[in-house]
Structure formats: structure tokens, C-alpha cells
Amino acid sequence: MTDTKRGITAEDLYQICYPSEPQLSPDGTKAVFVETKMDELRQYQSHIYLYSLEDNSKTALTSGPFRDSFPRWSPDGSKLCFVSNRSGKAQLWHLDVNETEFKQITNGPNGISSPVWSPDGRSIAFAAFLRTGQTLTEGTEELTEEATPKSITVDKMKYKSDDSGFVYEKNKQVAVVNIETGSVTQLTEGTYDHAVGSWSPDGKWLAITANRSVNPDIQHEIDIYLVPVEGGEWKKITNSDGTYAMPTFSKDGKKLAFIGSVADQHLYATMKKIWVAELDAGTVQCLTADWDVHVGDATIGDVRSPGHPNPGAVWTTDGQGMYVIASEKGSSGIYLVHLDGSVTKVVGGERNVYGFTFDNEKNSLVMAVSDSLTPGDLFHVDLNTETEKRLTDVNGELFQEIRLSTPEEIWYEGAEGWNIQGWILKPVGFQEGNTYPAILQIHGGPHSMYGHTFFHEFQLLAAQGYVVVYTNPRGSYGYGERFVQACCGDYGGNDYKDLMHAVDYVCQFDYVDETRLGVAGGSYGGFMTNWIIGQGNRFKAAVTDRSICNWISFYGVSDIGYYFSAEEIQANPFENPEKMWHHSPLRLVANMETPLLIMHGERDYRCPIEQAEQLYMTLRHRGKAPVSFIRFPGANHEMSRSGDPEQRVLRLQYTVDWFNQYV
Numbered sequence: 013m014t015d016t017k018r019g020i021t022a023e024d025l026y027q028i029c030y031p032s033e034p035q036l037s038p039d040g041t042k043a044v045f046v047e048t049k050m051d052e053l054r055q056y057q058s059h060i061y062l063y064s065l066e067d068n069s070k071t072a073l074t075s076g077p078f079r080d081s082f083p084r085w086s087p088d089g090s091k092l093c094f095v096s097n098r099s100g101k102a103q104l105w106h107l108d109v110n111e112t113e114f115k116q117i118t119n120g121p122n123g124i125s126s127p128v129w130s131p132d133g134r135s136i137a138f139a140a141f142l143r144t145g146q147t148l149t150e151g152t153e154e155l156t157e158e159a160t161p162k163s164i165t166v167d168k169m170k171y172k173s174d175d176s177g178f179v180y181e182k183n184k185q186v187a188v189v190n191i192e193t194g195s196v197t198q199l200t201e202g203t204y205d206h207a208v209g210s211w212s213p214d215g216k217w218l219a220i221t222a223n224r225s226v227n228p229d230i231q232h233e234i235d236i237y238l239v240p241v242e243g244g245e246w247k248k249i250t251n252s253d254g255t256y257a258m259p260t261f262s263k264d265g266k267k268l269a270f271i272g273s274v275a276d277q278h279l280y281a282t283m284k285k286i287w288v289a290e291l292d293a294g295t296v297q298c299l300t301a302d303w304d305v306h307v308g309d310a311t312i313g314d315v316r317s318p319g320h321p322n323p324g325a326v327w328t329t330d331g332q333g334m335y336v337i338a339s340e341k342g343s344s345g346i347y348l349v350h351l352d353g354s355v356t357k358v359v360g361g362e363r364n365v366y367g368f369t370f371d372n373e374k375n376s377l378v379m380a381v382s383d384s385l386t387p388g389d390l391f392h393v394d395l396n397t398e399t400e401k402r403l404t405d406v407n408g409e410l411f412q413e414i415r416l417s418t419p420e421e422i423w424y425e426g427a428e429g430w431n432i433q434g435w436i437l438k439p440v441g442f443q444e445g446n447t448y449p450a451i452l453q454i455h456g457g458p459h460s461m462y463g464h465t466f467f468h469e470f471q472l473l474a475a476q477g478y479v480v481v482y483t484n485p486r487g488s489y490g491y492g493e494r495f496v497q498a499c500c501g502d503y504g505g506n507d508y509k510d511l512m513h514a515v516d517y518v519c520q521f522d523y524v525d526e527t528r529l530g531v532a533g534g535s536y537g538g539f540m541t542n543w544i545i546g547q548g549n550r551f552k553a554a555v556t557d558r559s560i561c562n563w564i565s566f567y568g569v570s571d572i573g574y575y576f577s578a579e580e581i582q583a584n585p586f587e588n589p590e591k592m593w594h595h596s597p598l599r600l601v602a603n604m605e606t607p608l609l610i611m612h613g614e615r616d617y618r619c620p621i622e623q624a625e626q627l628y629m630t631l632r633h634r635g636k637a638p639v640s641f642i643r644f645p646g647a648n649h650e651m652s653r654s655g656d657p658e659q660r661v662l663r664l665q666y667t668v669d670w671f672n673q674y675v
């Protein structure tokens with residue numbers, strides 16, 4: 013039979029869409045969710061859809077060239093709120109389920125996010141960025157773009173963020189709006205950032221999170237607070253000993269569950285755990301101290317950015333446990349963690365669960381799921397019959413014409429005999445007896461996890477005739493606390509060896525042409541790509557994206573530089589500059605002879621573009637190997653996942669062209 017399917021192209025990105033943030037109605041008969049896609053102008057749109065589980069129909073509730081998000085049912089299921097930029101900035105909108113008109117509820121100067129309904133359905137809590145002195149009721153005149161100031165005085169260390177740009181004057185505050193009257197009560201203020209958690213069942217308290225330490229520049233702890241909605245004394249629940257998030261009240265209001273980690277040494281290189289506070293007793297206990305698994309979705313793909321709103325810990329109806337997403341060995345699933353610390357897997361499989369929602373009685377759930385061949389779809393699970401049903405196939409039509417490569421899982425021996433997990437994608441159209449060039453792909457973080465999720469870039473390389481190898485070296489999530497911490501202070505040591513052993517492993521296969529190897533990675537993966545080509549000439553070509561080459565300058569220019577390098581490199585420029593330099597690939601430029609494509613976003617505040625500039629200049633000056641430098645104006649660190657669609661496609665095309673030319 014002739015195969016009429018084709019390999020995926022870079023431009024197929026314009027057609028790929030994905031659902032997120034599923035929300036089941038309290039009675040479990042329908043779900044709303046967000047669907048994100050690109051329009052004819054190659055701009056993102058996201059709309060709210062309603063899926064009826066009674067007649068399996070899917071209806072768009074919103075449309076137009078807007079970004080709609082955060083759909084949330086009122087507690088009785090008769091109303092919906094969502095966040096939309098349809099009036100300019102992201103504001104809260106309200107929709108009565110039996111009507112078609114939406115009503116704008118907030119009119120804050122800089123937009124809002126994260127709405128949470130009060131238990132009586134009369135109010136909604138939300139978060140909003142405000143400059144000092146600004147109020148949430150200033151209205152539309154503030155909606156015009158602020159003029160660029162002639163000068164900016166910087167007087168704190170956390171003054172910029174890759175996500176939000178220059179945050180020198182704005183802080184995230186929590187407020188409550190009455191949906192009938194539109195009156196807004198701001199609950200927090202000051203030069204601290206706050207985030208909304210959940211309402212107490214009696215509607216009197218709001219659980220929020222904030223870093224309200226004396227010096228948030230050097231104290232990174234995030235605490236849980238209870239704020240009385242009608243005013244009064246706050247209650248501090250945690251003890252400024254860690255970073256905690258997403259507090260949720262139990263049904264009886266006596267307990268709070270939240271997710272976080274203690275910050276003795278590690279902010280990044282540690283797994284998140286579940287914590288429970290007994291509010292009357294004033295105790296806080298880690299429920300999952302003995303469960304060596306990361307709570308949260310650590311999977312990294314290239315269709316959407318990580319950090320989509322996720323439900324956190326969802327209490328069971330009997331209050332004896334909670335449901336969470338957790339990540340293990342390349343998969344993320346839904347787990348039930350009981351109050352005694354025991355854990356049951358509720359939804360497993362070789363896939364990436366990136367969102368879930370229950371009905372009120374916890375009889376059923378809807379989850380957002382991706383796997384190696386699917387960018388994302390929604391599934392319904394009936395927990396009583398343990399049956400699962402696919403609700404959407406949002407990319408079905410497109411993928412009908414595309415031949416994808418199915419990854420093969422590998423486990424191989426890394427440095428020190430450690431067992432390392434990875435995957436091999438064979439080229440599309442693979443034929444036994446032929447040999448193929450291979451590309452090693454390295455993920456960023458380094459604390460993230462490759463796994464059973466869709467990766468457009470890998471499929472594109474497979475469609476271009478490459479074997480793609482991607483593995484989880486030490487430092488990755490998914491294999492326990494020791495594993496995730498094992499790269500700290502040793503960047504370019506055993507993490508590098510884990511990756512080189514992967515290359516040795518795949519080169520044993522007859523179909524891999526070991527004289528035609530390429531390497532690519534972004535962020536930490538870009539650091540490692542630079543490091544690898546500084547070790548020798550094993551690879552014919554390399555592509556380094558949003559990379560780091562010099563830890564000494566990274567310390568001062570990255571939004572997280574001064575504390576990220578303290579933890580990850582275990583050094584700083586004034587106490588141990590030799591160690592900072594020792595782990596810097598720039599030190600190895602004299603050894604670099606591999607043709608290198610450098611790509612970087614000009615507005616990347618995580619790994620600023622000066623890193624790419626230093627590498628480019630020194631390599632060009634030395635003149636030993638072809639080097640090309642592509643700058644992406646306006647792009648931040650998330651460009652490859654959620655940046656400008658045309659820049660994302662260009663980035664993929666440059667990558668393929670570079671490998672096609674040099675490997």
C-alpha cells in the first residue's frame with residue numbers, strides 16, 4: 013500500500029492547537045475549557061469552549077481575535093467567569109449560562125488574572141499588578157500604554173522578570189469584586205507580590221501566598237496567609253522556611269493543603285511536596301516526605317509553555333486525601349495522596365497529564381493530556397466504572413495527513429553506573445539496512461523532564477531524516493531527590509557524561525551513522541551544547557538556543573542569576589570567581605571547532621542575549637569554525653514554546669537548515 017502521508021513541517025505549527033484548563037461543571041454534565049490556536053494573521057487566539065457530556069457537543073462560547081482564559085464555574089454552576097483581553101487589557105468577564113451576553117466586571121489599570129469564586133457565588137477573588145499608589149478602580153483612562161520613562165531608578169535586586177519585563181514599580185495584589193455591584197475591595201498592598209489561593213468554605217477567609225519577608229531580594233521564602241475578607245488580622249500559616257503555593261481548604265474548613273518545598277539549600281533543585289496545615293492546632297506537616305516523586309507537571313514540550321494554571325491539591329469529598337498531578341519517569345499522571353501519606357495512582361499511562369478537574373462529588377474528572385503523538389486533548393474519566401473516554405481530537409484533521417515517528421524508550425548506563433532514561437525517534441520512512449545521522453537534544457531547566465509528550469522540533473528532525481535522541485541526565489525531575497540535585501556544583505561533570513553515554517549507547521545501533529552527529533539544546537540545554545563542543549569534535553554541527561556561556565556575567569544580568577548560580581554552580585563572582593569561570597563554556601572557546609548556530613531572543617531576561625553575543629564574538633574572532641548568530645527581536649526566554657508564531661517557525665527552519673548543511 014502506498015503511504016500517502018507526509019512528514020511534519022515547521023509551518024505545520026500554524027495549524028497545531030491545544031486545549032487547556034478544563035473545568036467540569038459542579039454536576040459533572042459539562043466542561044468548559046480553553047482552546048489555543050493561531051489565526052490567519054499568525055497570531056494566537058484562545059477561546060472558551062463548552063463540551064456537553066450529555067450529547068457530546070462542543071460549542072464555542074467566545075470568539076474573535078482575543079486571548080480568553082481562566083474559565084471558572086460559579087459554585088452552583090449557573091454562571092461562568094473568565095479572563096479576556098477583548099477590551100484591551102486582561103479583565104474579568106462574566107457570563108450567565110442561559111444568556112449569550114458577557115459583562116465586563118473589572119477595569120483595573122494593568123489587567124487581572126487567577127479568578128476564584130466565593131462559596132456563595134456573589135464575589136470573585138483575583139490578582140492584579142498595581143503600581144505603588146494605583147488603585148483597581150481607576151478605570152479606562154489608565155488603559156492607555158504607559159509612556160516609556162526617561163530614566164529608571166533601580167533600587168532592588170528582583171527588578172525584572174523574563175515573564176513580566178521590568179517589574180520595578182508594580183506588585184501583584186489580591187482583590188475581591190462583587191459581581192452584582194462591581195465594587196472592588198483590595199485585600200493586599202505594599203511592595204510584595206501576592207497570589208490568590210482559595211476561599212474558606214464559610215467565605216470569611218481567603219488563603220493567599222506571598223513573600224512578605226524583610227528583604228525579598230535575598231529571602232526567597234513564600235508563605236501561606238489567611239486574610240479575613242471583611243478586614244482584620246491576617247493569620248500566617250507557614251513559617252518562612254520554604255516556597256509554598258496553591259493553598260486549598262478542605263470541605264470542613266479545618267485544613268489547608270498546599271504544594272511546596274523547604275528552602276534549606278535548594279529553590280530549584282528540589283522536588284515539590286504536599287503539605288497540610290491543621291488550622292486549629294496550628295501545625296504544618298509534609299504529607300509526602302517519604303514519597304520520592306515530584307508533585308506537579310515537570311514534563312517539557314514545545315507546544316505550550318510550562319506553568320499552565322493547574323488545580324494544585326484537590327481534596328476528596330471525605331477530606332481524607334487529595335488529588336494532584338505528579339511526575340515520574342517521563343510520565344505525569346493523577347495521584348491520590350491520603351492523609352496518612354500513602355499514595356494511589358488514579359490515572360497513569362505513558363502520557364503527560366497537564367490539567368484536571370473534578371465534579372463536585374468526585375465521581376468523574378476531565379483531564380488535559382498530551383502524548384508523544386498528540387499535542388493535547390481532553391479525556392473524561394468515570395471514577396466509578398474506571399472508564400476513560402476521549403472528548404476531543406483537536407488536531408485530528410491535520411495529523412491525518414502527517415506521518416509521525418513513535419519514540420522508543422531506552423534505559424542506559426550513565427556516569428557512575430546510574431540508570432538513565434531516554435528515547436529514540438527513528439527517521440520518518442526508516443528502512444532497515446540504511447544508516448542515518450543522529451541529533452542529541454538536551455532539555456533545559458536543568459530541572460525538568462523529557463517524557464511522553466509531543467515535541468514538534470523532534471518530529472520535524474525525524475521527518476528530515478534524522479535519528480533524534482533525547483534523555484534525562486542527572487538534574488532532571490522524575491527520578492527522585494538525589495537525582496534532581498546531582499548536577500548542582502558539577503555542571504559539565506557527570507551530567508555531561510550521562511549525555512555522552514547516551515550517544516555511545518545509540519551509536520551501537522547499525523542504523524546510526526556515528527560520523528554524522530549533531531547536538532542541540534535550549535537554556536541549560538544550550539549551556540550543555542556549548543560545553544559539549546568545547547570538549548572536542550565528536551559532533552558535526554551544534555545549535556545553541558537561549559544559552560549560557562559565562563556564569564560570571566550571567567550572575568548579574570539574568571532575572572534569577574544571583575540566586576540561581578549560588579545554588580546551581582555553588583559559586584558567585586566575588587567569593588569564588590574561579591568556579592564560576594571553570595563551569596563557563598566560554599572558557600573552552602579555544603577548543604571549539606564545531607559549526608555552531610546561535611539563536612537568542614533579544615528580550616530574554618532569563619538568559620540575556622549578552623551570553624550569545626560573548627560566544628559569537630569570541631568564536632568569530634578566533635575564526636576556526638562556521639558560526640551564525642540569529643537574534644530574535646522582542647522575543648523572551650519562552651520564544652520556542654509560546655513566542656511569536658513566525659519567529660517559532662523561523663527558529664525551526666534555521667535549525668533544520670543548519671543540520672542539513674553541516675551534519
Ligand SMILES: CSCC[C@H](NC=O)C(=O)N[C@@H](C)C(=O)O
Nearest residue numbers: 456457458460534535536537560
Ligand atoms: C541555566 S539558567 C536558567 C535556565 C532556565 N531555568 C529556569 O528558568 C532553563 O533552563 N529553562 C528551561 C526550562 C528552558 O528554557 O527550556
